[in-house]
Amino acid sequence: MNVMDTRATSAMLYLDGVHVSFDGFHAINNLSLTLEPGEMRAIIGPNGAGKTTMMDIITGKTKPDEGVVLFDGVTDLTRLDETRIAELGIGRKFQKPTVFESQTVQDNLLLALNVDHSVKGTLFWRGSKAESESIDKVLETIRLTEARNRLAGSLSHGQKQWLEIGMLLAQDPKLLLVDEPVAGMTDVETHLTAELLKEINKTHTVMVVEHDMTFVRELGVKVTCLHEGTVLAEGTIDQVSSNERVIEVYLGR
Amino acid sequence: MTPHMLTRSLDRGATIFLAIVAACGILIPLSNLLLPAGSFLQVPTYLVALWGKYVCYAILALAIDLIWGYCGILSLGHGAFFALGGYAMGMYLMRQIGTRGVYGNPILPDFMVFLNYSKLPWYWYGFDMFWFAALMVLVVPGLLAFCFGWLAFRSRVTGVYLSIITQAMTYALLLAFFRNDFGFGGNNGLTDFKDILGFNVQAEGTRAALFALSCLALILAFLICRSVVSSKLGKVLIAIRDAESRSRFLGYRVESYKLFVFTLSACMAGVAGALYVPQVGIINPSEFAPGNSIEAVIWVAVGGRGTLIGAALGAVVVNYAKTFFTSGMLAPYWLFMLGALFILVTLLLPKGIVGTFNSWWDQSKENRAATAASAAAEDGVTEPDMAESAQ
Numbered sequence: 001m002n003v004m005d006t007r008a009t010s011a012m013l014y015l016d017g018v019h020v021s022f023d024g025f026h027a028i029n030n031l032s033l034t035l036e037p038g039e040m041r042a043i044i045g046p047n048g049a050g051k052t053t054m055m056d057i058i059t060g061k062t063k064p065d066e067g068v069v070l071f072d073g074v075t076d077l078t079r080l081d082e083t084r085i086a087e088l089g090i091g092r093k094f095q096k097p098t099v100f101e102s103q104t105v106q107d108n109l110l111l112a113l114n115v116d117h118s119v120k121g122t123l124f125w126r127g128s129k130a131e132s133e134s135i136d137k138v139l140e141t142i143r144l145t146e147a148r149n150r151l152a153g154s155l156s157h158g159q160k161q162w163l164e165i166g167m168l169l170a171q172d173p174k175l176l177l178v179d180e181p182v183a184g185m186t187d188v189e190t191h192l193t194a195e196l197l198k199e200i201n202k203t204h205t206v207m208v209v210e211h212d213m214t215f216v217r218e219l220g221v222k223v224t225c226l227h228e229g230t231v232l233a234e235g236t237i238d239q240v241s242s243n244e245r246v247i248e249v250y251l252g253r
Numbered sequence: 254m255t256p257h258m259l260t261r262s263l264d265r266g267a268t269i270f271l272a273i274v275a276a277c278g279i280l281i282p283l284s285n286l287l288l289p290a291g292s293f294l295q296v297p298t299y300l301v302a303l304w305g306k307y308v309c310y311a312i313l314a315l316a317i318d319l320i321w322g323y324c325g326i327l328s329l330g331h332g333a334f335f336a337l338g339g340y341a342m343g344m345y346l347m348r349q350i351g352t353r354g355v356y357g358n359p360i361l362p363d364f365m366v367f368l369n370y371s372k373l374p375w376y377w378y379g380f381d382m383f384w385f386a387a388l389m390v391l392v393v394p395g396l397l398a399f400c401f402g403w404l405a406f407r408s409r410v411t412g413v414y415l416s417i418i419t420q421a422m423t424y425a426l427l428l429a430f431f432r433n434d435f436g437f438g439g440n441n442g443l444t445d446f447k448d449i450l451g452f453n454v455q456a457e458g459t460r461a462a463l464f465a466l467s468c469l470a471l472i473l474a475f476l477i478c479r480s481v482v483s484s485k486l487g488k489v490l491i492a493i494r495d496a497e498s499r500s501r502f503l504g505y506r507v508e509s510y511k512l513f514v515f516t517l518s519a520c521m522a523g524v525a526g527a528l529y530v531p532q533v534g535i536i537n538p539s540e541f542a543p544g545n546s547i548e549a550v551i552w553v554a555v556g557g558r559g560t561l562i563g564a565a566l567g568a569v570v571v572n573y574a575k576t577f578f579t580s581g582m583l584a585p586y587w588l589f590m591l592g593a594l595f596i597l598v599t600l601l602l603p604k605g606i607v608g609t610f611n612s613w614w615d616q617s618k619e620n621r622a623a624t625a626a627s628a629a630a631e632d633g634v635t636e637p638d639m640a641e642s643a644q
Contacts, residue, residue, distance in 0.1 A: 059502060086504035098499045100492045110485070111492050117504050119513045125485035126257050171503060 009073050012037045012175055012205045013058065018067030020053060020229075027053045028064065029229035035175070040201040042216045043209045044240070045226035046250045051209045052095060054226070055177050059092050060085040072174065087117070091173035095180045095209075097160035101153030105144050105163060108152050109135045112167035134170065141196070142166035158189045165196065176200065178208045182215050194218040213241070213251075225250060262479035270562045271472055277304075278468025282461035298457050301464050303576065305532040307569045308467040312474045312525035314552045314568035315561060316518040319478050321550070322559030323487060324514050325494035327412075330419030331522050332546035333426050334394035336536065338523025340430075341393055343443035343536040344377060345386030346454070350447050363445070364438045374436045383450055390527040391520045398519030399512065406508040406515075411497070420543050427541035442537025443530075454531050467528045471565065474521050478561050481514070490514060551595050557605025566607060 013035040020028040028050045035041055043051055056062035057069060060082040069077040077085055100108050113131060116122070139145040142162040147155065152163060161181055168176050178197070182190040194215055200206060201221075210216055216223060216237060223240045225233045227250065233243040240246055263271075281296050281304065288295035313335050320326040347362040356366040360373055379385040401422060405415055433439035452459040481487055492500045493507050501507055530536045539545075549568075556567020571594070579587045602609045 061498070082498070082501040083504055083506045086502050092502050094499070098496055100495050100499070102495055103488060103491060107488055111488055111500075112503055114504075117506070119486065119509050122486040122489050123481070123484050124255065124258070167503070 009034070009070060010037070011035060011070070012039070012072060013207070014068065014070040014073070015054075015058075016068040018054075018057065018069060019065045020050075020057065020062060021065060027229055028057065031067070031226075031230055033224060033231060035205060035207060037205055038201075040197070040206040040208065040219065040221045042219055042221055042223045042237075043207060043226060044211065044213070044216060044223060044250065045232070048228075049226040050229035051226055052179060053229070055092060055179060055207075055209070058085075058177060059090060086171075086173075089174035090177065091168040091171045091175070092177045093161075093164045093168055093179055093181060095183070097157065097164050099152040099155075099160050099163050099167070101151065103152060104149050105152055105155070106135055106139065106148040108163060109138055109166055109170045112170040114170070114172045138166045138169045141169060141199075143192075157184045158186065161185065161193070162196075165193075165200075169200065174205060176204050176206045178206060180210055181208065182210060182212050190215050191218065213237075258480040258484060259476070262476065262483040266562055267475070267479055270565070271475065274468050274472055274475075278465045278472075282465045285461050286457065298460055301457075301460050302532050305460070305464040305467050306529060307572050308464070308471050309525045309529035309532070310549070310552065310568040310572055311565035312467075312471050312528070313522050313549055314556070314564035315471075315474050315478055316521040316525065317549055318553045318558060318561055318564035319481065319521075320514050320518045321553060322561070322564070323482050323494060324490040324511060325497075326511060326515060327416045327550070328419045328515075328518075329416045329543065329546050329550060330421075330423035331518070331549055332543075333419075333423035333541055334398060334519040334522035335526035335529070335545075335549075336426070336430075336538075336540035337394045337397065338390045338526030339530040339536040339540060340437060340443065340526075341380075341386055341389040341523070342527035342530045343446075344380040344389075344437075345383060346446040346449060346531060347443050348377070348381040349449065350445065353447055354445070362438070362443070364441065365436075368433055370436075376436065387527070390523050394519040394523035394526075395516050398516045402512045402515040406511045409508075420546070423541050423546055424543050427538050427543075430538035430541060438537070440538060442535060442539075444535040444537070446531065446534060449531050454534065460532065463528065463532050467532070470524055470528055474524070475561060475565070477517070477521070481517070482561070486510070486513075548591065551591065553605075555594065555598050555605055557607035557609070557611075560605070560607040560611065563605050563607030567605065570606070 011034045013033070015031055015033045018028050018031040019026070031050070031054065043054075045051055053062060057064050058077060060077060060080055064078055071077050071085075071088060071090065075088060080088070100111065103111070110131070113134065115131065116125075136145070139148055142165060144159060144163060144166065147159065152160065155163060161184070165178070165181060168178070181197070182193050185193060190212065197206060197208065197219065208219065220237070223235065223237050224231055225240050225243070225246050227245075232249070233240045233246050241251060281301060284294055285296045285298060285301050290297075313331065316334075317328065317331050320328060350362065352359050354363040354366075356363055358366050361370055365373070380389070405418065410418065429435050430437050430442075431440050437443065446454050448454065449459065452462075482490070489500065489505055489510055493505070493510060497507055526540075552567040552571045553564045554567070555571055556565065557563025571591075574594075575587060575591070578584065578590060583590070598605065604612060
């Protein structure tokens with residue numbers, strides 16, 4: 001079968017007319033969004049705009065009531081569970097940093113590595129040079145080489161955020177969903193994170209949800225503003241931040 | 254098990270533990286059989302049987318610690334797997350009685366004659382052969398755990414809800430086994446055993462051998478648990494315990510992992526039950542009582558959850574206390590004491606005996622390292638070259 005023929009779209013991620021409601025509350029309302037391969041997109045919007053719910057839908061945690069969610073032009077994500085979607089190549093960083101606190105930094109990365117995740121594979125696993133090299137490389141990138149044998153639970157908040165980004169790198173997905181990566185970070189850390197994400201974007205498609213407008217500006221990418229579960233505005237940061245409706249509901253006058 | 258898994262699983266604590274169990278497994282039977290009765294160092298036969306029982310409980314505790322300590326699955330029904338293993342062994346022992354029963358029927362056990370069975374129920378077939386019974390000791394608990402786990406884990410039943418349905422499972426089995434027409438001897442269970450593999454179960458030599466075998470089984474169970482938890486699979490289990498949904502988003506099929514350890518754990522509990530029955534001489538439905546399973550969880554909590562050694566130690570310590578306190582005037586208060594023990598351990602030693610010891614040991618090691626480092630730094634004041642080389 002020729003894959004090209006079956007592709008409905010060239011987009012890495014394609015959402016069309018997605019609806020989700022929880023007990024009558026419309027969390028996502030006719031949401032349509034397209035991410036091209038290699039693109040980095042920043043998502044902004046007030047609390048309750050549906051940013052995290054959108055990520056839940058893409059990663060299989062929440063099933064939409066209706067609408068199309070296509071990954072890589074061919075795969076219907078609404079039919080798959082979290083594990084299968086992760087295997088396809090969608091990685092996610094959570095709003096609240098979620099690392100495995102009782103395990104060491106390098107074990108966290110080892111668990112994230114994109115290798116055999118079956119019961120048998122992990123039971124008889126014996127490590128390889130390639131694996132430890134990729135862990136070393138990620139540790140270098142996220143500046144945690146010194147802390148590799150520390151328990152992840154003992155890291156500072158900023159370091160945990162970085163470790164979680166590092167886990168995404170180790171996972172090496174096609175699409176990275178990054179939820180509030182700079183929450184609770186200092187200005188310097190925020191700047192470094194922006195640099196890191198730009199670096200990652202050279203080889204990956206990235207979607208970043210963030211409230212920090214300085215950070216979003218620094219990323220310098222296309223911005224989508226969500227409001228009440230639908231797209232309010234889309235464009236460059238200057239276009240979006242000068243939009244009357246965006247100022248009204250989100251940025252404030 | 255491959256060699257690299259074995260070497261990885263043996264740290265210092267594990268080696269010491271195995272050496273102690275092996276020493277007990279060899280020395281206690283030898284002392285019982287070879288030294289003259291009544292001598293100071295001779296272990297009396299009743300103690301061999303009693304300690305053999307503790308060793309079986311230690312295997313059950315290991316099985317619980319594997320799933321609870323490492324994967325966060327709190328089963329309050331593990332006594333059911335233990336009892337099923339015990340029943341499988343009991344059925345073999347019943348068939349060995351043959352014509353020596355009260356009614357002298359060569360095929361039907363006494364209770365069946367008494368209940369007017371005309372022929373052996375189909376599910377008793379094959380239990381006259383030891384290999385078949387031994388296989389069933391693993392298969393029956395394993396299969397039940399697999400089916401139960403397949404349904405529960407796929408439906409993502411976790412936490413306290415899972416604990417409650419495991420209680421329901423063991424209680425349902427208790428009620429079923431109580432029924433006379435269920436075909437397992439009703440409330441009397443299976444007893445009056447004569448031979449195991451041709452040896453008299455009451456004989457001193459058989460008891461000593463059973464004790465040694467129980468220790469061997471404990472060693473094997475410990476090695477299996479250690480090689481599981483020290484593999485990468487062990488890291489995945491801990492990841493599932495600490496952040497289940499995070500593990501899913503990394504691409505781990507959580508239900509497969511849970512199903513694997515749950516089934517493995519049930520098989521181990523079955524073996525423990527099978528070794529228990531010939532040593533205590535009876536298996537009846539009270540082994541399915543929900544309270545038994547809860548008690549086993551308390552052993553693990555007391556010894557130290559997620560340490561394996563602690564689970565085995567907890568089983569022995571709590572049961573020793575139970576034997577000690579239930580044989581005197583304090584007997585009526587044992588359950589209160591058990592409850593108080595659980596509360597005290599939860600409040601004062603939340604990591605259990607071994608967990609607390611481990612933290613203390615790591616802490617003092619760190620302190621020693623810090624002292625050594627500061628001593629080196631002080632030396633460095635007078636001899637700068639030394640400080641360079643120390644770093």
